[in-house]
Amino acid sequence: MYRYDEFDQRFIDERVAQYREQTERYLAGELTDDQFLQLRLRNGLYIQRLAPMLRIAVPYGTLSSEQLRALADISRRYDKGYGHLTTRQNVQINWPALEVVPDILGDLARVRMHCIQTSGSCIRNVTTDQFAGVAADERVDARPYCEIVRQWSTQHPEFDWLPRKFKIAFNGAAADRAAIHVHDIGIRVDRAGDDIVFDFLVGGGLGRTPAIGSVIRTELPERHLLTYLEAIMRVYNRYGRRDNKYKARIKILVRAMTPEVFRDRVDAEWEHLKDGPSTLTREEIDRVLRCFEPPAYPRREDQTALLAERRLASPGFNAWVRNNVAPHKVPGYAVVTLSTKLTGVPPGDVSDVQMDAVADWADRYGFGELRIGHEQNFVLPDVPQEHLFELWEHADAHGLASANLGLLTDIVCCPGGDYCSLANAKSIPVAEAIQREFDDYDYLHDLGPIDLNISGCMNACGHHHVGHIGILGVDKKGAEFYQIALGGHAGDDASLGKILGPSFSRDEVTGVIGKILDVYVDKRVEEEPFLHCVRRIGIAPFKERVYASAG
Amino acid sequence: MPALVKGLRVVPDEWTLVGSGDVPDPVPERTILALEDWLPQRAALSGGRAGVWVEGDAEAEAVGPHVADLPLIAVHFPAFADGRGLSLGALLRTRYGFQGELRAYGDILPDLAQYLHRSGFDAFLLADRRSAEVAIASVGSITDHYQASVRQPVPAFRRR
Numbered sequence: 001m002y003r004y005d006e007f008d009q010r011f012i013d014e015r016v017a018q019y020r021e022q023t024e025r026y027l028a029g030e031l032t033d034d035q036f037l038q039l040r041l042r043n044g045l046y047i048q049r050l051a052p053m054l055r056i057a058v059p060y061g062t063l064s065s066e067q068l069r070a071l072a073d074i075s076r077r078y079d080k081g082y083g084h085l086t087t088r089q090n091v092q093i094n095w096p097a098l099e100v101v102p103d104i105l106g107d108l109a110r111v112r113m114h115c116i117q118t119s120g121s122c123i124r125n126v127t128t129d130q131f132a133g134v135a136a137d138e139r140v141d142a143r144p145y146c147e148i149v150r151q152w153s154t155q156h157p158e159f160d161w162l163p164r165k166f167k168i169a170f171n172g173a174a175a176d177r178a179a180i181h182v183h184d185i186g187i188r189v190d191r192a193g194d195d196i197v198f199d200f201l202v203g204g205g206l207g208r209t210p211a212i213g214s215v216i217r218t219e220l221p222e223r224h225l226l227t228y229l230e231a232i233m234r235v236y237n238r239y240g241r242r243d244n245k246y247k248a249r250i251k252i253l254v255r256a257m258t259p260e261v262f263r264d265r266v267d268a269e270w271e272h273l274k275d276g277p278s279t280l281t282r283e284e285i286d287r288v289l290r291c292f293e294p295p296a297y298p299r300r301e302d303q304t305a306l307l308a309e310r311r312l313a314s315p316g317f318n319a320w321v322r323n324n325v326a327p328h329k330v331p332g333y334a335v336v337t338l339s340t341k342l343t344g345v346p347p348g349d350v351s352d353v354q355m356d357a358v359a360d361w362a363d364r365y366g367f368g369e370l371r372i373g374h375e376q377n378f379v380l381p382d383v384p385q386e387h388l389f390e391l392w393e394h395a396d397a398h399g400l401a402s403a404n405l406g407l408l409t410d411i412v413c414c415p416g417g418d419y420c421s422l423a424n425a426k427s428i429p430v431a432e433a434i435q436r437e438f439d440d441y442d443y444l445h446d447l448g449p450i451d452l453n454i455s456g457c458m459n460a461c462g463h464h465h466v467g468h469i470g471i472l473g474v475d476k477k478g479a480e481f482y483q484i485a486l487g488g489h490a491g492d493d494a495s496l497g498k499i500l501g502p503s504f505s506r507d508e509v510t511g512v513i514g515k516i517l518d519v520y521v522d523k524r525v526e527e528e529p530f531l532h533c534v535r536r537i538g539i540a541p542f543k544e545r546v547y548a549s550a551g
Numbered sequence: 552m553p554a555l556v557k558g559l560r561v562v563p564d565e566w567t568l569v570g571s572g573d574v575p576d577p578v579p580e581r582t583i584l585a586l587e588d589w590l591p592q593r594a595a596l597s598g599g600r601a602g603v604w605v606e607g608d609a610e611a612e613a614v615g616p617h618v619a620d621l622p623l624i625a626v627h628f629p630a631f632a633d634g635r636g637l638s639l640g641a642l643l644r645t646r647y648g649f650q651g652e653l654r655a656y657g658d659i660l661p662d663l664a665q666y667l668h669r670s671g672f673d674a675f676l677l678a679d680r681r682s683a684e685v686a687i688a689s690v691g692s693i694t695d696h697y698q699a700s701v702r703q704p705v706p707a708f709r710r711r
């Protein structure tokens with residue numbers, strides 16, 4: 001993990017004091033609501049339909065057991081004992097009183113955490129693969145570069161007052177678990193001989209106008225990372241639209257200019273910045289890389305026989321290993337995902353007790369480090385294989401062992417109408433109904449990997465565009481309806497879902513999903529996954545089945 | 552009453568800004584004209600009598616070539632959350648080498664002062680004296696930042 005030095009610590013301490021002073025001025029009536037809004041957003045404080053919500057940055061989803069315990073403690077003292085894992089690898093707590101937020105920030109700063117730029121029109125928390133550093137398919141651990149960008153983007157003098165929020169994601173593995181195609185900037189990290197290079201995708205995003213990012217630069221050498229980013233940001237800051245917030249994201253600018261012209265503008269800007277003082281030095285890169293050196297793994301053997309025996313004896317453990325345990329770079333270890341997707345619990349919600357338990361497991365079955373993935377789950381990156389069974393038993397007892405990772409019921413879902421003032425429709429009850437209907441593990445396993453995403457409105461917080469099955473809440477003359485799309489995908493060869501047709505009432509949704517699955521089971525060839533099947537046969541057969549029986 | 556901060560002190564404002572198309576004849580000393588009004592008269596106005604104002608979304612390329620003839624450039628912020636003026640300021644300082652007074656005016660929240668200062672502005676016009684004092688304090692609220700800026704062209708990582 002990145003280790004703070006005095007510079008980093010002083011910065012966040014001073015940032016807390018700065019925010020405290022801003023809060024005091026607001027409470028004294030010296031700032032209007034609109035003025036304070038912008039200031040509090042840059043410190044992660046939203047005020048939603050029911051109550052305020054504080055979004056705590058978990059840079060690129062990596063945190064320590066000590067930090068997770070601090071979060072558990074904060075949720076106990078300032079919230080109702082709950083935290084929420086977001087789709088951008090952060091943690092949110094609800095109901096913090098505005099007056100005490102500076103105190104919460106002070107508590108966070110003590111464990112080297114903050115809420116800086118977790119909301120507002122600025123560069124947000126940089127994200128990456130939740131398996132970074134341990135995934136067997138990794139080319140480069142992207143976290144050091146995320147950290148370098150985190151530091152560079154923190155209170156940037158020019159780029160903290162952008163037309164709109166700005167999200168950057170890195171991916172350094174063969175599979176794209178960071179959704180770089182649907183970020184404002186997606187960066188692919190790779191090796192070229194002994195060098196590290198970056199490919200830049202710009203202008204991807206979800207929301208009202210979903211778009212897949214365009215590649216504007218390939219194989220940029222490592223040292224130019226910040227100057228090239230600066231060039232992109234300057235073009236966006238100057239020319240991005242500010243007259244209409246729905247047209248303010250960089251994707252609209254890239255589309256309006258065309259990716260080629262946008263790229264030329266960036267290159268022209270970069271000519272001035274290239275090789276300037278912000279060019280990364282070998283010393284700096286090495287300083288950050290050293291923080292992410294792999295732990296000294298005690299030598300272990302793969303436990304193939306032991307695991308096979310346990311799996312045979314316990315169907316529950318078997319299902320969990322199959323879905324929630326991923327291969328590790330180092331023999332004898334495994335990467336475990338602890339699912340928060342338990343039927344009846346809003347996806348991503350975790351209690352203080354669960355957080356404390358996960359922190360303990362991170363110490364006991366690892367090196368005190370853990371991750372949050374964008375699918376709103378915890379990841380324990382370094383679990384010795386011989387302890388998998390034991391961990392599973394603990395996780396099961398704490399409701400964190402749902403073996404549905406990547407399966408239909410591992411739903412990504414926004415807060416929707418239960419909590420969000422912008423919603424057209426509720427989303428959590430839809431997720432719950434689907435989880436209740438399809439609760440047979442054998443059936444779910446047989447269906448294989450299916451991403452189901454639900455958003456309560458077109459702001460797309462639940463990323464419905466990139467769900468293999470995407471559900472979107474729409475308003476039909478004041479009633480809650482749901483539009484269903486098929487074929488979206490967030491990874492490599494990303495695609496946006498195609499809408500099936502007219503929307504459905506909430507009661508109909510589960511039945512429709514059932515019919516979609518039936519078509520898939522009928523039409524699939526051999527082991528063909530759902531997404532591939534949809535891509536091969538198109539949406540027509542699904543449409544036919546779903547609407548034929550409806551009419 | 553508006554209060555001008557210059558060089559991190561509250562100082563009297565000796566300049567008068569006039570709207571676009573509003574060119575007094577003759578142009579008094581220390582008048583800030585719209586760029587488009589100044590351009591046609593720039594030969595007569597050289598010698599530092601007049602400054603110009605531009606909107607935050609002005610092209611740096613439109614003002615940049617004239618910086619040597621200008622003692623003051625004022626950049627208008629239509630809304631404090633509109634960061635275009637920050638990029639414009641940084642460009643005027645770094646790319647065009649502007650040495651005169653770079654002033655921010657319009658909807659300037661005191662908390663923006665830190666960003667303005669680091670993007671090369673040395674003067675900000677605030678709503679009142681109290682705001683001006685808050686603005687000055689806000690510039691000093693963070694000892695050192697990570698990235699390079701107009702004020703500190705060497706990023707922290709080269710100084711760590």
Ligand code: HEM
Pocket residue numbers: 048085086087088164182205206207208249348413414415416419420421422459460461462
């Ligand atoms: C209840 C409160 C919430 C409100 C009012 C809200 C509102 C919004 C809005 C207005 C957008 C606009 C996107 C755009 O720029 O077009 C957005 C985007 C987004 N929200 Fe939320 N949101 C809420 C909760 C959440 C939660 C809990 C999550 C995480 C699970 C989340 C994840 C996201 C993400 C990832 C995006 C970005 C989509 C993109 O790439 O553009 N939101 N949200």
Ligand code: SF4
Pocket residue numbers: 414415416417420421422423424455456457458459460461462
């Ligand atoms: S998608 Fe819409 S309903 Fe869901 S959280 Fe975002 S803004 Fe709210």
